[in-house]
Amino acid sequence: MKQAIELIINGETYDLIVTPNVTLQEAIREHLGLKGTKAGCEMGTCGACTVLLGDKPILSCITLAVECQGLEITTIEGLSEGPTLSNMQKAFVRAGAVQCGFCTPGVILSSTALLKKNPQPNVNEIKKALEGNLCRCTGYNSIIEAVLDAADPSGHLDHQQDQEIKL
Amino acid sequence: MICWPERISGGSLDSKKMKLSQFDHKTPTSRKEVVDLLTNLGQDSAILAGGTDLIPNMKNGTLMPKTLVSLKHLTAEKEHLTKDGSLKLDALSTLSQITESPLIKEKAPSLAQAAFHVGGQQIRNRATLGGNLCQESRCLYLNQSHDFQFVEACYKRAGDCCYPFPDGGKICRAVFMSDMAPVLITLGAHLVVLGSHGERQVDIADFYTGDGLKPVNLGPTELITSVLIPLESQKMQCRFFKATPRGGLEFAMVSIAVALTLDKNKKKCSKAVIAVGSINTKPLRALEAEKHLTGSLLNRSDIVEISKNAANEIKPLPHHGYSRGYLKQLVEVYIKRSLIDIIKTVDNKNG
Ligand SMILES: Cc1cc2nc3c(=O)[nH]c(=O)nc-3n(C[C@H](O)[C@H](O)[C@H](O)COP(=O)(O)OP(=O)(O)OC[C@H]3O[C@@H](n4cnc5c(N)ncnc54)[C@H](O)[C@@H]3O)c2cc1C
Ligand code: SF4
Ligand code: FES
Ligand code: FES
Numbered sequence: 001m002k003q004a005i006e007l008i009i010n011g012e013t014y015d016l017i018v019t020p021n022v023t024l025q026e027a028i029r030e031h032l033g034l035k036g037t038k039a040g041c042e043m044g045t046c047g048a049c050t051v052l053l054g055d056k057p058i059l060s061c062i063t064l065a066v067e068c069q070g071l072e073i074t075t076i077e078g079l080s081e082g083p084t085l086s087n088m089q090k091a092f093v094r095a096g097a098v099q100c101g102f103c104t105p106g107v108i109l110s111s112t113a114l115l116k117k118n119p120q121p122n123v124n125e126i127k128k129a130l131e132g133n134l135c136r137c138t139g140y141n142s143i144i145e146a147v148l149d150a151a152d153p154s155g156h157l158d159h160q161q162d163q164e165i166k167l
Numbered sequence: 168m169i170c171w172p173e174r175i176s177g178g179s180l181d182s183k184k185m186k187l188s189q190f191d192h193k194t195p196t197s198r199k200e201v202v203d204l205l206t207n208l209g210q211d212s213a214i215l216a217g218g219t220d221l222i223p224n225m226k227n228g229t230l231m232p233k234t235l236v237s238l239k240h241l242t243a244e245k246e247h248l249t250k251d252g253s254l255k256l257d258a259l260s261t262l263s264q265i266t267e268s269p270l271i272k273e274k275a276p277s278l279a280q281a282a283f284h285v286g287g288q289q290i291r292n293r294a295t296l297g298g299n300l301c302q303e304s305r306c307l308y309l310n311q312s313h314d315f316q317f318v319e320a321c322y323k324r325a326g327d328c329c330y331p332f333p334d335g336g337k338i339c340r341a342v343f344m345s346d347m348a349p350v351l352i353t354l355g356a357h358l359v360v361l362g363s364h365g366e367r368q369v370d371i372a373d374f375y376t377g378d379g380l381k382p383v384n385l386g387p388t389e390l391i392t393s394v395l396i397p398l399e400s401q402k403m404q405c406r407f408f409k410a411t412p413r414g415g416l417e418f419a420m421v422s423i424a425v426a427l428t429l430d431k432n433k434k435k436c437s438k439a440v441i442a443v444g445s446i447n448t449k450p451l452r453a454l455e456a457e458k459h460l461t462g463s464l465l466n467r468s469d470i471v472e473i474s475k476n477a478a479n480e481i482k483p484l485p486h487h488g489y490s491r492g493y494l495k496q497l498v499e500v501y502i503k504r505s506l507i508d509i510i511k512t513v514d515n516k517n518g
Contacts, residue, residue, distance in 0.1 A: 001191065020192035020235065023222075042185035043223045045416070047289060056263070056292040061185075062222040063293065066192050067215075067239055110288065131415025132287020167266060167283055 005069045009034070010078030018065050025049045025060035028075060036076035036105045040134075047133035050106035051075050055117070057110045059132075076105035079112065088112045091150035092143075099137035107133045111147045120151050124165045185226050191234040197241070198361055198392055204236050205388040206363045212236055214390060216259065217293035219286065220302040229309055229324060238295075244393070246270055252398030258297030258358075258391040262347075263288070265296065275354060275396050277405035277424060281346045284409045287416040297391040300348055300358070300374070304341035304382045304448060305418065306331065307487055323380060331485075339379030340448055342486045344418045348375065349444035350407050352452070353426035354400040362389035375449035382448065403428050403438070404512065406505040410497045419445040420489055423501040427460065427509060434465045434513055443498055446483045453477035453502065465510050474503035 007014050007027065016031055028037045028051065037060055040048030044062040051060045052074040079086040085093070088108050098104050107130060114121055114129040121129065126147045127140075135143060149155070192215075195201045205212055213232035215221055224230045243259035246268055254274045256265070265271055265282040272279045285291055285299065303310075308330040309323055320326025323339045332340050348371065356371045371394075374384050385391070405426040411417040422445050428438035439460035441453040456477035463469065478499035483491050 003192070019189060021187035021189050023187065026186075043226060044219060044286075044290065047287065047416075050289055053292070057289045058292050059219075059289045062219055062226075064192070064215075064218065064222070064235075067218070067237060113288075128415065129288055132289045134416075167272065167279060 003066055005066055007065070007068055008070070008072045010074055011072075016065065020064060020066050022065045023061055024051065024063040024065050024068055024073070027065035028060060028073075034075050034077050038102055038105060040102070045134075046103075047106045047110065048103055050109045050133065052109055052113055055113060057106075057113045057132075074109070076109060079108065086112065088115070088147075088150045091146045091153075095142050095146035095149055097138060097142040097146035103133055103135040103137075107135065107143055111143075111150070114147070115151055121147070122165075123148070128165050187222070187225055188231065190225075190232060192237060193234060194237045194240050198390060201236055201238065201241070201390050202361055202363055202388055204234075205390070208234050208236070210387055214238060214301075216295040216298040217261065217290075218298075219290050219294045220298055224303050224310070227310060229303060248274075249395070252401075254396040254401060256296060256394045256396070258295065258300075258393055260296050262286075262291040262294045262296070262299065266291065274401040275350075275405070277407040277426070278347065278350050278354065278396075280407040281350045281409070281422070281424070284407070284422075285346050290416075296347060296394060299345050300351070300371075300391060300394075301383050301385060302343075302345055304339075304343045304379050305486075306339075306341035306379075309341055337380075340484050341379040341382075342445055342447060342484055343375060343382050343449050344445045345450075346407075346409060346419060346422050346444060349422055349424040349442035349450045350405070351394065351396070352442040352450055353405060353424040353440040354396045354403070355440070356400075357395045357397075358391050359393045359395065360385065360389050361392050362386050366392075368395075377447070377449040379448045399428070400426065404509045406508055408501045408505055410501055418487075420487075421446050421483075421494055421497045421501065423498065423505055425502065425505040425509070427465075429465070429509075429513065431513065431516065434510070434517075436460045436463060436465055441477060441502060443481055445486070446481060446494060446498070448484070451481055453481055453498075455480045456502065465506070465513070467507065467510065470503060470506045470510070474499045474506065477502050 002017050002019055005016050028034050038048035040046040042061045044059050049061040050057050088111055110133050126144050193204055211233040215235040215237045243257040246256045249255050262282040262285050266279050321329050322337050351371045358369045360367050376384050403426040407424050409422040410420045424442045426440045427436050439457040442450050444450045456473045459473050478495045481498050483494035485491050
C-alpha cells in the first residue's frame with residue numbers, strides 16, 4: 001500500500017508517496033532526481049549509494065524510504081554551498097583523488113562523517129572508515145592523501161602507516 | 168533442467184533486477200505489539216531491524232516475506248549492569264553503538280571487537296545485535312543476485328537440490344556467519360526472547376540449530392529483546408580474531424572467540440571456552456582444547472599443541488571457495504594467536 005512520507009534531504013523537506021518496497025536510493029535518484037547518490041551493486045557491498053542519516057553514513061540501497069520518514073539525510077549535493085565546494089571536496093580536487101568519479105560521492109560522505117567524529121585521523125583510521133567504499137580506479141592512495149589533507153592542510157600531522165586504530 | 172539466466176546467455180541487461188517486490192510495512196510502537204502482529208500475520212511476516220541482512224536477501228529472492236514488522240519505533244534501552252551484575256544489551260543496539268560504548272569496551276571487550284569487524288561503518292550504523300544473531304546463513308549459491316544464480320531453486324529456496332553438496336537428503340549446509348554469535352557463546356550469554364507465550368531466556372549455546380534450513384531456535388512469533396552477559400564472564404580474558412581475505416567489509420573465512428578464566432599470578436586457567444564462527448551451519452566449540460586448557464598453567468609450548476588439536480577436532484564445511492584444509496589451518500593459527508595474545512597480556516601485568 002502506498003504511504004505518504006516526508007524526507008528532509010539537504011535541509012529541504014520533500015513529500016513523497018511511495019510503496020514500502022521503494023529504497024531510499026530509488027527515492028533519492030528516481031523520485032527526487034538527485035543523481036549524485038550512485039547505484040552500484042544495489043546489495044550493500046560497494047558504498048556508492050552512501051548518504052548521511054543525521055551524522056552517520058548508511059547505505060541507501062538497502063534502506064527502505066519508509067524507514068526514513070521524518071529523518072534528516074545529506075547527499076553529496078548537500079555538501080557544497082552553491083558553487084563553493086566543501087573542504088573535503090576541495091581536498092579531493094587538490095589530491096586528484098577522482099578518476100571515473102563513480103565512488104566519489106560515497107567516499108566523500110564517509111570521509112566527511114569521519115572528520116566530524118575524529119578530526120585528526122591516522123592512515124589506518126581512514127582506511128577503516130572507508131572500508132565500505134570500494135573504488136576501482138584510484139588505488140585508494142590518493143583518496144587517503146585527500147582525507148589527510150582535508151584534516152590537516154598544513155601537512156604537519158605524522159602520516160605514518162603503522163598507527164593503531166583506537167577503538 | 169538447469170538453464171542459464173538471460174544475462175549470461177547474452178540477454179538484455181535489466182537494471183530493475185535489484186528491485187524489491189511488493190510487501191506491506193507495519194510500524195508497531197511496543198515489543199508486545201510486535202509479537203501480536205507476528206502472531207496475527209503468521210509465517211509470511213518478518214521482523215525488520217537494520218535491514219542490512221534482510222533487504223539484500225529479499226533483493227536476491229532468498230526471502231520473500233509479505234509483511235515486514237519494523238522495529239524502528241521501538242527505543243533501545245542503553246546498555247547497563249543489572250542488579251546481579253550482568254551486562255544487559257538491548258537487541259536493538261546498533262553495532263556502532265556496541266563498538267563505541269565505554270561500558271561494553273570495559274566489560275566485554277571481545278564483543279566490541281567483533282562488532283567493529285562486521286561489514287563497513289555504513290553497515291554497522293544500521294545493523295543491530297538482534298539482527299546479527301538471527302541473520303540468514305550463507306552459501307555461494309544462495310546469496311547471489313538472481314542473474315548469477317542457477318535457475319533451479321535449492322532446498323533453502325524451497326526447491327529440490329543443493330549445488331555445493333549434491334548428495335540429496337534435503338540437507339542445507341549453508342554456513343552461519345555471524346561474528347557476534349561466537350563471542351557471546353564464549354561469554355555464556357543468555358538471550359531474552361518475547362513471544363505470544365510470554366518471555367523466555369535461552370542460553371545462546373542452545374540457540375543455533377545446525378540446520379541450514381532453519382539456523383536459529385526462534386518461533387515465528389518471537390522477538391529477541393535483550394542479551395545478558397553474566398558477571399563472571401566479564402572477568403575472563405577474552406579475544407576475538409577474524410580472518411578475512413581483504414581486511415575490511417567482509418564476512419569471515421573463520422572467526423575465533425576465546426575466553427579464559429585465569430588465576431592472574433600463576434597463569435592458571437580454571438575455565439576455557441573457544442568458539443569458532445563462519446565454519447559450519449552453526450558456531451562450533453573446540454571442546455578438547457578447552458579441556459586441555461582447563462586446570463593447566465598457560466605456556467607457549469602447550470599452546471602450539473592445543474591449537475593443533477583444536478584444528479583437528481573442528482569440522483569445517485568448505486565455503487566460499489575455501490577448502491576444509493585451509494579453514495583448519497586458519498583455525499589453528501588464529502586460536503594460537505588468541506592464546507599467545509592472552510599470555511602476553513598476563514606477562515605484562517605480572518612483569
Ligand atoms: C556488505 C555486507 C557485509 C556484512 N558483513 C558482515 C560481517 O562481517 N559479519 C556479520 O556477522 N554480518 C555481516 N553482514 C550481515 C548483517 O549486516 C549483520 O549480520 C547485521 O548485524 C544484521 O542486523 P540487522 O539489524 O541489519 O538485521 P536485519 O536485516 O534487520 O534482520 C536480519 C534477520 O534477523 C531477524 N531479526 C532482526 N532483529 C530481530 C530481533 N530483535 N529478534 C528476532 N529476530 C530479529 C530479521 O527478521 C531477519 O530475519 C553483512 C552484510 C552486508 C550487506
Ligand atoms: S547449501 Fe543450502 S543454500 Fe547452499 S545450495 Fe545447498 S541448499 Fe541451497
Ligand atoms: S549501491 Fe548500495 S552499497 Fe552498492
Ligand atoms: S574513481 Fe572510479 S571507482 Fe573510484
